[in-house]
Amino acid sequence: MPLQVLSRSQGDFFLRGLTSDPPQRSDGRHLLAFRALDVDTGVAAQANGSSRITLGGTEIFCGIKAEVRSFGDDSDDEDEEAEFQTQDELELASESRKTGRIKCSVDYSQSLVHSFDSKVLESLSIALSSMVNSTFSPRSCPLPLHQLLIIANAKHWTIYIDLLVNSLSGGNLFDTAFAAIFSAFYDTRVPVTRGVAFEAPATLDASGNAVEGAFANAQGDLDQMGIKGLLKKKPKSSASGPSRKGAGAGTNSKVVDFELEHSGEDGATLDGRQDLPLCITVNILPNSYLLDANVDEEACVGSRVQVLATRTSKVLSVRTEGAEEISFKRVSEAIRIGSVQAARLADALLGQLANSAGLDDEDEAPQAAQASMDVDA
Structure with a gap:
């Protein structure tokens, strides 16, 4: 849905420029060229991870907060289970209770109401929130959600993604x-937890022989009865992720609680953060395609294809929008363009993020040529 509506003459004016030979855009870019992205991280001190992205005149803040939740506490657990109908889906719903959760909310600055229709802003917020929540749902999340597990079948991290749209004058909201x-996920650090188990010490029976278990014999040492007589143990675990030392897998002692081993800046990064998808909106022109459209260009284009793809060009989802019908051939070509541009944009972002963090890792710091923010096809 475009942010603004152009008159017929205005729309024809912009469309003639985009379809002329050579194509003409107001800022002189090629049809498949992105504007420079201005990236800042660590902009919210109270968040586990945060970022501010500026693309043209569009500015978005993203904050990520990790909170400890118990399975069954989430208000939407019952709603999620109600969505599953088949046996396979019921089993998948059961499996999702063994992992963490990621949820997203979208809000916009009230100053935008003075520039754009409030109903359009609300509709875009709902569409974006739905798209992000669908991407990070337990059924399709690109991040390994098991790394958010703290205590099996009991505690997990829920990651809350809060998006604040501060300005939209540059268009291209979804990208x-x-x-x-x-x-923001690249900047995120989740506290490392360590599982705590309790094991009863040995007690003595009436004959003075040691008996395992504090409550094995009522004639045992009464000083060792009750919770004060329990020994605190910190079992080792082979689990990975922020709670890799807290899941208690592979131990004889049952983990009943946890404690923080590292928090804040000393927390762990999330596995798979460099493989998160990016959205590339491919606008459909009569005989070509348009990337990174500004507000006026969005208003004169009748249809578009939104491609979610990773840095390896793996396509996770495709969404079409607009009143005009798009042929299968053109959708396929739009997917190809979107997946290529997503890979280039991911490398460009990783290069900039790694440089700002002072990292030299080859996997997360692409070569300078790849890290250019210009992603012409």
């Missing part, structure tokens, strides 16, 4: 929002 999420 900018997913770039902000990508950057």
Whole structure:
């Protein structure tokens, strides 16, 4: 849905420029060229990760907060279970209770109401929130959600993604929002937890022989009865992720609680953060395609294809929008363009994020040529 509506003469004016030979855009870019992305991370001190992305005149803040939740506490657990109908889906719903959760909310600055229709802003917020929540749902999440597990079947991290759209004068909301999420997750540190188990000490029976278990014999040492007589143990675990030392897998002692081993800046980064998807909106022109459209260009284009793809060009989802019908051939070509541009944009973002963090890792710091923010096809 375009942010603004142009008159017929205005729309024809912009469309003639885009379809002329050579094509003409107001800022002189090629049809498949992105504007420079301005990326800042660590902009919210109280968040586990945060970013601010500016693309043209569009500015979006993204904050990520990790909170400890118990299975069954989430208000939407019952609603999620109600969505599953088949046996396979019921089993998948059961499996999702063994992992963490990621949820997203979208809000916009009230100053935008003076420039754009409030109903359009609300509709775009709902569409973006739905798209992000669908991307990070337990059924399709690109991040390994098992790394958010703290105690099996009991405690997990829920990651809350909060997007604030501060300005939309540059258009291209969805691409900018997913770039902000990508950057915020790169900045995210989740506290490392360590599982705590309790094991009863040995007690003595009436004959003075040791008996395992504090409550094995009522004639045992009464000083060792009750919770004060329990020994605190910190079992080792082979689990990975922020709670890799807290799941208690592979131990004989049952983990009943946890404690923080590292928090804040000393927390762990999330596995798979460099493989998060980016959204590329491919606008459909009569005989060509348009990337990174500004507000006026969005208003004169009748249809578009939104491609969610990773840095390896793996396509996770495709969404079409607009009143005009798009042929299968053109959708396929739009997917190809979107997947290529997503890979280039991911490398560009990773290069900039790694440089700002002072990292030299080859996997997360692409070569300078790849890290250019210019992603012409």
